[in-house]
Amino acid sequence: GMLKGTVTTKGHLFVDLLNYKDYPFNGTFDLDTDLSQVPPVLAKLLENSLLGQEMGLVRSASGRADAVLTLEMKTGEALPDVRVSARNVVLEGRYDRIPDYIRISSLDFSYADDRIRLDRLSAEVMDSRLEGLEADIDLENEPLIRIGSASGTVNLDRIFPWLLSFERPRQILSPVKSAGGQIDVSSLFLAGPVLEPENWQFTLKGKAVQVNAS
16 A cells, blocks of 8 residues: 555554454554655654654655554553664654754664664764764663764864754863864764763764864
8 A cells, every 4th residue: 555655565454353442453564665754653653752752853854764664552552552663764854953954875773662773874964974873772761872883074163063052062162162174983982861962971983184173
């Protein structure tokens, strides 16, 4: 079947019509996905979760992915459990927490039980690029992010003013008012609260290219 550009290539759905007052069900669907529809759909399906709230901040998304969607509605529950896995993600759009267009050229993604796994992420934002990023995001309790692998380039002319928009980095970097140039990143480790980038701890290795600061 097809719905708003997303094609269901294979799937099954089981509905128990006999044994309960409500109608519990479970289903798995292989999808050729139009990603422009994914943020509003997930925002609705997961409206009481952090992921659902963050999907509401995605704008003008476009792209495609090979995805598997699993839905399980248990008896007595108001909303179904949702599990998503996606391969070969190509996506671009805007995310309200980042002041620039984001382009993702490669990504494998999975979501289940309020945990997100990212693999093979290659992306461009603010004239900077990340390659081969691997990350785990735990949305339970205090949401946490951990990045264990990434390389790429960082454009300080664009990134540095954004960092200064957060109180904690602004305090740490207070002697420096402006910075420019580029950092070629060979490895990156990062961990901290998802929604508090000012409190992220990170280790970055690389080399500076025509970096200036004042």
